[in-house]
Amino acid sequence: MxxxxxxxxxxxxxxxxxxxxxxxxxxxxxxxxxxxxxxxxxxxxxxxxxxxxxxxxxxxxxxxxxxxxxxxxxxxxxxxxxxxxxxxxxxxxxxxxxxxxxxxxxxxxxxxxxxxxxxNTICLQQCRNTEDFYTSARAFGQFQKNLADYDASSLHETIPNFHNTPDRLRKFKEALKADVLHRAADISDDIAFVLDHEADCSYMTDLLAAGKLPLRVTHNDTKLNNILLDADTNDALCIIDLDTVMPGLAANDYGDSIRFGANHSAEDEPDLSKVNFSLELFEAYTKGFLEVAGNALTPLEIETLPWGAKLMTLECGMRFLTDYLEGDHYFAIHRPGQNLDRARTQFKLVRDMEACWSEMNNIVSKYSK
Incomplete structure (x- = not known):
């Protein structure tokens, strides 16, 4: 600007x-x-x-x-x-x-x-403990519950196709085909990971298109730093940064929080042994979110929450990898290969989720009662 x-x-x-x-x-x-x-x-x-x-x-x-x-x-x-x-x-x-x-x-x-x-509010840039993540879950669950009866179709798409995972895959394939900087040859494993998940990309959008999932008001940037906490009590007060409020899927908001918060590593951590999906944090967030929003969601919305976590993480990784192939023009970088490292952390989290998929589904089922 x-x-x-x-x-x-x-x-x-x-x-x-x-x-x-x-x-x-x-x-x-x-x-x-x-x-x-x-x-x-x-x-x-x-x-x-x-x-x-x-x-x-x-x-x-x-x-x-x-x-x-x-x-x-x-x-x-x-x-x-x-x-x-x-x-x-x-x-x-x-x-x-x-x-x-x-x-x-x-x-x-x-x-x-x-x-x-x-x-008299504070805004945290990162979780200090599991309780902060639980608090953020209740805050975004309340946001979803409060707006459950709002006509989501009346909202404008401020960024078209923002969480359209099949469209993100299409753009990745275009960047791969163009390969303007000849980077594809050195990242064959990362490319294969995306292409191996092609069928997953349309799972949620197909359910939406079939009328099986409702269109909701979604925030689309459900990070802890978009919540104002009472400075005295630490209670969540207010959701801020509403620029990306658009029609979408409830699982996307839930999933983006999981992607961002259910691990202890930096988003660009080059050592993937330090990148690990945390079932403990996943459970804390799921508990808080469903305690507040559970009654406002359909059974299928709740059942597909793990898909939201997986697809938001996969989509974010695709976006980082697409930008790497195109020359790092969208996400700012501070060192060579940073977007590639960002993509790989997301893909590592997806692998971890797939390894504990049954546990994730059991946790969601546990708190949907």
Missing amino acids: ATISPEIFQEVLSAYAWGEGTLSYNSYGEGHINNTYLVTVNGKTVTRYILQRINTDIFTDPKSLMENICGVTSYLRDLISKRGGDVSRETMSIVPTKTGSSYYTDSTGGAWRVYNFVE
Whole structure:
């Protein structure tokens, strides 16, 4: 994204009614997609806001993106209010521009939005213990349960085919055929692993197409760092980063959490002996997720949760390997071969899951009672 000039920043600030007081701002958070700032208004009281410039290189249709976010957060506010919850802390709240719009387009075409800041919260970048992973499962389970009756078909696809595993396979095959950097000859085992799993790629999408699985509102980035925790109690309060909220499968959200959290290694760990799928963490997450969301899911949705874990991991590995073949232009790398290492960690996790497939299914069955 282009550098933001002071003039543009002042233009954006002028588009919002911040209230009386002295305005200050600084960069905020550890996100890599949007430009994020904390805006502080020092008046009779101190009020804080999150200001973001949306990355329109990735989210090319900010209007549709903001329609999704406004629709979902408005629905959540009504639901939380009806059950007597704290609307200011349990969901994100969009602050409109002076003209009432959900976002502002600056004179260079940049798209900006403002959220109320949720005070007295923490955001963890990684699990400190199994309890954190269990807490995250309950949080995303609650998100799924809260939106179970929301019409998912009314949402826009902010990134088309984001979790369309057969389409990811198609793109991998195209990159393999082109082999623009002549890297394929040195990764024959990795290529064979993907092609050997070709039949698996359409398992969930075929069930969806046959009407056997329902379309759900899915978050599509169910990592621990997208949950705000109460700073005093460590209870999960609010799911954030709703840019990828789209129609999808519940098992995808569950599976992406498992892919990310049910192991103790770095995503780019070159020593695969250190990469091991953890049944203990898998069970902790499954327990938390189904305790909250179980009654909102169909029996087949629950039964196919292990498939969500396997396919989200396989899909992510394919994406890393595709990028490696194409020249590392999508996922940023900091050393040669990093995307290849990332792909191999995912494939190792898939192998581990396949080795304990019956145990995974037994765990899901245990907590679906």
